[in-house]
Each structure stands twice: as structure tokens, then as C-alpha cells.
Amino acid sequence: MNAIKTLGILGGCLVAALACGRASAQTTDGYHSIQIFPVVVDTASFAQRFSFRNPNPSPVTITPKYFPANGTTATILTCPDIVIAAGKTATVTSLRTMCPALPTGSQFGFLYTSETTANNLPYAGFSRVANPQGNGFAVEAFPAHTFTSADSVVNGIRRLAAAAGQPTFQTNCFVGNLNDVTPAGSPVSTPIHYTLYDSAGNTIGTGGDLSLVPGQVVRLLDVFATGGAPAGDFNDASVKFEELGPDEPALMAFCTVQDNTSFGADFRVAKQELGAGGQAFPGDVIGSQDNHVTRNTLTTVDSVGRSFTIAAGANVNTHMVYFRHPDYVQCEIIDPGTNVRALAAYGLEIRMLDQDGLVVAGGNNITGFPEIYLGDKTDRNGGSNTRYRIEVEDSGVNSAASRSYKLHCQSGSGHTLGDLIKYQVAGDLF
Numbered sequence: 001m002n003a004i005k006t007l008g009i010l011g012g013c014l015v016a017a018l019a020c021g022r023a024s025a026q027t028t029d030g031y032h033s034i035q036i037f038p039v040v041v042d043t044a045s046f047a048q049r050f051s052f053r054n055p056n057p058s059p060v061t062i063t064p065k066y067f068p069a070n071g072t073t074a075t076i077l078t079c080p081d082i083v084i085a086a087g088k089t090a091t092v093t094s095l096r097t098m099c100p101a102l103p104t105g106s107q108f109g110f111l112y113t114s115e116t117t118a119n120n121l122p123y124a125g126f127s128r129v130a131n132p133q134g135n136g137f138a139v140e141a142f143p144a145h146t147f148t149s150a151d152s153v154v155n156g157i158r159r160l161a162a163a164a165g166q167p168t169f170q171t172n173c174f175v176g177n178l179n180d181v182t183p184a185g186s187p188v189s190t191p192i193h194y195t196l197y198d199s200a201g202n203t204i205g206t207g208g209d210l211s212l213v214p215g216q217v218v219r220l221l222d223v224f225a226t227g228g229a230p231a232g233d234f235n236d237a238s239v240k241f242e243e244l245g246p247d248e249p250a251l252m253a254f255c256t257v258q259d260n261t262s263f264g265a266d267f268r269v270a271k272q273e274l275g276a277g278g279q280a281f282p283g284d285v286i287g288s289q290d291n292h293v294t295r296n297t298l299t300t301v302d303s304v305g306r307s308f309t310i311a312a313g314a315n316v317n318t319h320m321v322y323f324r325h326p327d328y329v330q331c332e333i334i335d336p337g338t339n340v341r342a343l344a345a346y347g348l349e350i351r352m353l354d355q356d357g358l359v360v361a362g363g364n365n366i367t368g369f370p371e372i373y374l375g376d377k378t379d380r381n382g383g384s385n386t387r388y389r390i391e392v393e394d395s396g397v398n399s400a401a402s403r404s405y406k407l408h409c410q411s412g413s414g415h416t417l418g419d420l421i422k423y424q425v426a427g428d429l430f
Helices: 002-007
Strands: 021-023 034-042 047-053 060-068 082-084 089-092 107-115 124-130 136-140 151-159 169-177 190-197 203-212 217-220 234-243 251-259 265-269 271-276 284-286 294-299 315-323 328-335 348-353 359-362 368-373 386-394 406-415 419-426
Touching: 034 047, 034 124, 034 136, 034 169, 034 251, 047 082, 082 089, 136 265, 151 169, 151 251, 151 265, 169 190, 169 203, 169 234, 203 217, 234 251, 284 294, 315 406, 328 348, 348 368, 359 368, 386 406
Parallel strands: 021 136, 021 265
Antiparallel strands: 034 107, 047 089, 047 124, 060 082, 060 107, 124 136, 151 234, 151 271, 169 217, 169 251, 190 203, 190 234, 251 265, 271 284, 294 406, 315 386, 315 419, 328 368, 328 406, 348 359, 348 386
């Protein structure tokens, strides 16, 4: 393989995954107290330079821990602390400088960093991998909480043979199981299956299976080959990673698409596509596996176990929901007996108010409101994402009955579960 001979990176293998590309930042919400670099590298051909930013008015101490990938000679290393002065940026010139006990030779894996100060002080992390000529790519740090067991997908992968001036393209992937900080007993191995799809969504090849313990990362060099794809070109394909065990660990997956002429490549973290609903929904839901920002919620009980019920007579339940704007949202009352939107005859009504107490949607005799726009960033709460009140009350139609209900909400960017802050309060608010 020419890339191996030319770059000599990571014993010749990692070049396919880490060659002269660029990683894109995944979020502007970059300050956290645990930060993960999904890939770190130190070879004769490539070095990685790290920057840590401390926005706090006091110093932050960070402890790095290096987890080697399968096929390297290193063991797990706890590296010396890094102290970032107040309001400053600390730079570490290489992985080997950060972790002096790193064995000689080509090394790669992932890096777990966390702040160890007395107070919870968030920081940001960034790194750049470059060869002696300065060609390279960026790897942002990702907050640990973003890695879950949700089914995750990398789109736009390709395998193309060289033709008419076009270079050969190759796709390579890594899959890791984030380390356990407080392990309970012996490490539990997690089964993971990956599936390849063509541009039309048809399954190609046989896919593949992995089994990872916490802190382990493996490389899938030429994922089309490891996934059993037939010979030939594939463009705009995708690969899905699915965790099949019961433990729901934090999984990391990313791929690169490289051309084998210039050795240019990109870095793509797998996007969480289908997460377990947990408290949010009876089944899987689109988006991340995170009940703070679930796109589709169907809840019947709050965090202290109170069932959503309006007692006989005029009384009101008030739910608190955090939405993120600008966004489109909709909510409705579900009749548990029919599992569809309650009819007016059921005797309930719903409305939503913003942080200033202004009615956003719903009202008298309304059991659900269609998709509404929450407004531009400047329209609400000084530009900050904020809380909304959803009130469900007796409409006066069926007041003699006690009526249970389900609260169903949908949003484009996610919301919380709608816990009760007032329960069966006497009165008629609207």
C-alpha cells in the first residue's frame, strides 16, 4: 500500500484512517469537566499538538489518561497533570510530551481527560495532527456524556477505484468503548454489530461484529472489506453501528474517507440516530440517547412517581419543559384508553406558556396544538434556551370524573420530560 510506504504512520496501518484530513467541531457547547479525544497519535511521521482552554477565574488541573488501540504496544497510562492558568490556554506539543511513559514506536488510541480541582471547572480541548510539512487535520475534544449506546451512523462513505484522473478512495472506521471510571466488578464485554448500506439504503455485504470491554478501541481498516462488501465501487454509502448488549455503555465510533494519491482525509464522528427512549418513550426514539433532549416524549408519571391525573372537579397540573429555540414544537393530551389525542368530551384542555407567562399555544377546549415555531434566538429569554410551562386542566365538560392522561410532545432539537411542578391545584386558569 503506497500510503504505508509514503507516510509510515502508526506502523503503516493508521494512515488509512488518519491522513491529512480535518475534523469538524460537533458543537459550540465546548466547555465541560470531562473531555475525550476519540483518537490521539504519536509516530515518526505525525505528531499531535493539544490546546486546553480555561475560561475560569482560577486555575484548572486536568488529568489525562491514554487508552491504546488494539495492535499497539502500549498499556493504559495515567499521564502527569496539566495545570491551566486562570483565563489562559495551555499547550502540549505532543502525545509523548503529555505521556512521557508512552512506549517507543507508533502509538495511537483515545485520550480521556478530566478536571480534578476542588470545584467543578469546565474547560475546552482541541488538537491538531500534522506531519513535518504541516499537513494535517484537527480532532476536537468531545464531552464524555455525548457518547452513548444509541445506534449511530456515518454517512457519505465511499470506496472508489482510481479512474480518469480520480484517485482511489478508501473508508476506514474506529470503534471504541469508553473507559469506566467507577467499574463494578470485572469488565463486561459489549457486542457491537456494524452494517453497510449503499446510497439507496440497501444492505451491502455481511457486516461485522465486535466485542469491546470498557477502555478498548479497535480499527476497521477498509470498512467495506471488513464488512464483507462485494467487489466494486460504492459512493455515498453509510455504515451503522449498533450496540447489542444490555448494559448501554458509552460507545465512540468514527470514520475517515481518504484518497490514496494526496492522502487527504476527513474525520467524521458517527451521529446518534436511534436511542433507547428510557423514561421518555416506550421504545427507541430518533436522536441522541438523552432524556434531556429527547425529540419525542410520551410521559405518564413524573420523577417522584405521581401519575398524570386530573382529579374530579376544577383543578390543574403544571408541567415544566425545557425547549431549545429556534425550533418547532407540538404537544397534545393522549387519552390512555384510546392512545390517541383526547377528544373534547374527555374533559381536559392544554396550553403552553413561555418564561414570561405569555400563552404560546393551546387554550380553552384544546387538547393539543400543531407544530409551532418558538421564535428566533432574539425573541426569547435574552437568547438563552429556557423553560416553558404546560398546563393541563379540567375543561368543565367531564368534571365529575377523575381523568388520567399521557403528555406527548415533539420537537426538532429536543426537550425535557415535563415533570410536574404543581399537582392537582384547585382552580380554573383558562
